[in-house]
Amino acid sequence: MADFLARLGRSGLHWLALLGRASIFLFRVLSAQDAVVRRFRLTLIEIYSVGVRSLLIIVVSGLFVGMVLGYQGYITLVNFGATEALGGAVALSLVRELGPVVTALLFAGRAGSALTAEIGLMKTTEQLSAMEMMAVDPYRRVFAPRFFAGFLSLPLLAAMFSAVGVMGGYIVGVGLLGVDAGSYFSQMQAVTDWREDVLSGVIKSIVFGFVVTWIAIFQGFDAEPTSEGISRATTQTVVISALAVLGLDFVLTGLMFT
Amino acid sequence: MKLRYLEMSVGLFVLLGIAALFYLAIQVSNIVEYRDGDTYEVIAYFDHIGGLKVRAPVTVSGVRIGRVSDIAYDPERFQARVVLAIRSGQDHLPADSQASIFTAGLLGEQYVGLEPGGDFEVLSDGDEILLTQSALVLENMIGRVLTNFSSD
Numbered sequence: 001m002a003d004f005l006a007r008l009g010r011s012g013l014h015w016l017a018l019l020g021r022a023s024i025f026l027f028r029v030l031s032a033q034d035a036v037v038r039r040f041r042l043t044l045i046e047i048y049s050v051g052v053r054s055l056l057i058i059v060v061s062g063l064f065v066g067m068v069l070g071y072q073g074y075i076t077l078v079n080f081g082a083t084e085a086l087g088g089a090v091a092l093s094l095v096r097e098l099g100p101v102v103t104a105l106l107f108a109g110r111a112g113s114a115l116t117a118e119i120g121l122m123k124t125t126e127q128l129s130a131m132e133m134m135a136v137d138p139y140r141r142v143f144a145p146r147f148f149a150g151f152l153s154l155p156l157l158a159a160m161f162s163a164v165g166v167m168g169g170y171i172v173g174v175g176l177l178g179v180d181a182g183s184y185f186s187q188m189q190a191v192t193d194w195r196e197d198v199l200s201g202v203i204k205s206i207v208f209g210f211v212v213t214w215i216a217i218f219q220g221f222d223a224e225p226t227s228e229g230i231s232r233a234t235t236q237t238v239v240i241s242a243l244a245v246l247g248l249d250f251v252l253t254g255l256m257f258t
Numbered sequence: 259m260k261l262r263y264l265e266m267s268v269g270l271f272v273l274l275g276i277a278a279l280f281y282l283a284i285q286v287s288n289i290v291e292y293r294d295g296d297t298y299e300v301i302a303y304f305d306h307i308g309g310l311k312v313r314a315p316v317t318v319s320g321v322r323i324g325r326v327s328d329i330a331y332d333p334e335r336f337q338a339r340v341v342l343a344i345r346s347g348q349d350h351l352p353a354d355s356q357a358s359i360f361t362a363g364l365l366g367e368q369y370v371g372l373e374p375g376g377d378f379e380v381l382s383d384g385d386e387i388l389l390t391q392s393a394l395v396l397e398n399m400i401g402r403v404l405t406n407f408s409s410d
Contacts, residue, residue, distance in 0.1 A: 041261075044268050052271045091286045156275025163278035166286055185285065194287040202279070 022218045028139050029147050029217070035140035036148045043145040050111045050146070051153030055160070057110055058103060062161035065098055066090060066168025073169070074177050083179050087188035090169035091162075095192060095201045096257070099162035101249050104208035107154050108241035112216035115146055116237040119220025120230035143217055150213030151206075158205035200256040207248060212241045297324060297343040298383040302357040307338045308368055308393025310359055315369040316342045323348040326370060342370060342387075352377040358391035368393060 036043050073089040119142065122128050128138045166188070173179040192198065216237045223233035304310075307329065316324040324344035332339040342357070354375030361368050372387075381387070 044264060047268045048264050052267045159275055159278035159282060163281045188286055192287040194283055198282045198287045
C-alpha cells in the first residue's frame with residue numbers, strides 16, 4: 001500500500017516536473033522569436049518542410065471529408081425533403097469543427113512527429129550541445145524558426161482544408177446527387193456567419209497550431225538521447241497532441257459557441 | 259536555384275492559405291451581406307416575438323432592407339422592444355407603416371416584414387412603428403380553433 005502511494009506520488013511529481021520543463025521551454029522559445037525575422041532563411045526552410053509538404057495530405061483529406069459530409073448530410077436531409085440545406089450543413093461542420101480539428105490531428109501526425117524525431121536526433125547526436133559550444137543559441141537557430149513555422153502553417157492549412165471540403169461537398173451534393181447548385185451556396189451563406197463561425201474556426205486552428213508545435217518541439221528536446229527514447233518521444237507527440245487538440249476543442253467550443 | 263524554388267513554394271503556400279480564407283469569407287459566409295453601412299434605427303413593440311432573433315432580416319415586399327439589431331423586454335409596457343436597423347438609403351418608409359413578424363417557410367427562420375402605409379411623413383432615426391402584428395404562436399392558434407369547435 002505504501003509502495004503504491006509512493007509510486008503514485010513519484011509519477012505525479014514526474015508529470016509536474018514535465019509540465020514545468022515544458023513551460024520554461026515554451027517561454028525561452030517565445031523570447032527567442034526575434035530570430036524568426038533576423039534569420040528569415042531558416043524560417044522559410046521550416047515553413048517549407050512543415051507547411052508546404054503537408055499540403056497534399058491536407059488537401060486530399062479535406063476533399064474526401066467534404067465528400068463524405070455531402071453524402072451523409074444528403075442521406076439525412078432527404079428524409080425531411082430539405083436537401084437544399086446541404087450546403088449549410090457541410091460548411092458549418094467543416095468551418096467550425098472538422099477543419100481545425102482534423103487538420104490539427106493530421107498535422108500532428110505528418111509534421112509534429114517529424115519535428116520531434118528531427119530535434120530528438122539532433123539532441124542524441126549532440127548537435128545541440130555542439131551549437132552551444134560554438135556560441136550558437138539553439139533556441140534561436142533551431143527551435144524558434146520551427147515553432148513559428150508550425151504556428152503559422154496550421155491556420156493556413158485548416159483554411160485550405162475547409163475550402164477544399166466545401167468543394168468536395170459540392171462535387172457530391174450537386175454533381176452526383178442533384179442538389180441545386182444555387183441553393184447549395186445560398187443556403188451556405190445564409191447560415192454561415194463570418195465572425196461567429198469562420199473566425200472562431202480560425203481562432204481554434206491558431207490555438208491548435210500553438211499547442212501542437214509546442215508539444216512536438218518540446219518532446220524532441222526532452223527526449224531521452226537513445227534510439228528508443230526518440231521513438232517514444234515521437235509516439236508521445238502524436239498521442240498527447242491528439243488528446244490536447246480534442247480536449248481543447250471542447251473547451252474552445254464551449255467558450256465561443258454559447 | 260534551390261533557394262528560388264523554396265521561396266516560391268512557401269510564397270505559394272501562404273498565398274493559397276490566404277486565398278482559402280478569402281474563399282471562406284466571401285463564398286461560404288456572408289461577410290458582404292452584413293456590411294450594411296450606415297443605418298438608422300426604428301423601434302417596434304410586439305406582444306409576442308415568437309422565435310425572432312437578433313440579426314434577423316427586415317424586409318419590405320420581401321426585399322431585405324435591414325436587420326434586427328436588438329431585442330429586449332420592456333417591463334413598463336409589458337411588450338417586447340425590437341430595434342430595427344434599416345439602411346440609410348431606404349429612408350422613404352411612411353410613418354404609419356406596419357411591422358409584422360413572419361416565418362420564412364414552414365420551419366424557416368422568422369423575420370420582420372414592413373408594409374408601407376399612406377402617410378406623407380417618413381420614419382427617421384429613433385421613431386416608433388405604432389402598428390405591429392405579433393408572431394403567430396402555434397399553440398395559441400390551436401387553442402383558438404379548439405374553443406371554436408367546442409362552442410358549436
